[in-house]
Amino acid sequence: MKKNFKFYQKLFLSTFSVSAFTFGGGYVIVPLMKKKFVDELNWIDENEMMDIVAISQSLPGPMAVDASVMVGYRLAGIPGAAVTLLSTILPPFVILSVVSLFYQAFKTNPVVNAALKGMQAGISAVIADVVVSGGLKICKSKNLISIVTMAASFYAVYFLNINVIWVILACGIFGGIMTALHDRRGGRDA
């Protein structure tokens, strides 16, 4: 990949559009980033994207900022990170500045409200698509440990309301222990 002006322009516009369509914050940015950088541009592989999500989730502050900065750094070092940071914070900044001026009109406008209700259903579909793809991939791997980890972490977060940080820590430590055990048994096949 050549790091010329066109590359930075593409990087900027990609992150900008992802940020501009992230409704509701947090995880919503993940499916959008995955679609853009993994499926569409092929700049990052899927496992790497998942690692970036895991790391962003474990860092303090807005997750979208962490994930964008890491993607930018991965693709083009510090200049790349600077570009993705700027393009992530720009859309909410511009939109909120405008909205805060016309807040009452915005909140009560029927067209805006109707469109937003439609977009809420749209973003639900985008997230569902990513979850179905990811879930199917893990089930097809026939790796029992992965399937159990997926089910258990869903149960822990959704039904028991356990903080995601603990779930991530626990799964990471578990993954580390399993690898260490595997290596000690001499099963170095990977």
Added chain:
Amino acid sequence: MIYWELLWSFLQVGIFSFGGGYGILPVIQQQVVAQNHWLTMKEFTDVVTISQMTPGPIALNAATFVGTKLAGPAGGVIATIGCSLPTTLLALLVAHYYYKYRDMRLVKGIFEGLRPAIVSLIATAGLSILFLSLFNTETLSPAAVSSPDWKAVVIFAVCLAILRKWKSNPIPIMIGSGVAGAVAYLLL
């Protein structure tokens, strides 16, 4: 100076909020409402509503809103910088080490253990949004399920079918669902 106070407050928001998304709200509330009285609780609720309605990370939305309200556009810029600076530096540091060590077996093992959990975490966040969209509630109850918002159900189903079948880019999906929503809720 209001600028310094804004910067300092949102630096704290950037450092002490874990989990992203709605997890960040209590921290912002504590800084902006309880400690500094920059916003009333009513205004804070409005910020949350706007954040739900507009794109972008909720923390950045709140930073822009509060900063602009208190000290104009410059205030918005300063609050935004405050809440993104700590996490940006941390993310750079972690990214550096991640790319240096990710081929180590142990590091690989740790991340392999994490991947299935990430799918679940996305599912968890997605379900709240899905239920809010289809049943107007974040948690399911028999009463809510028996009266779904059929227009939202149709938009959701069509979008999902397009995404699954043609691996479509989500941005046209978002624009299309917005247009469909405007038509469905206003005209039908």
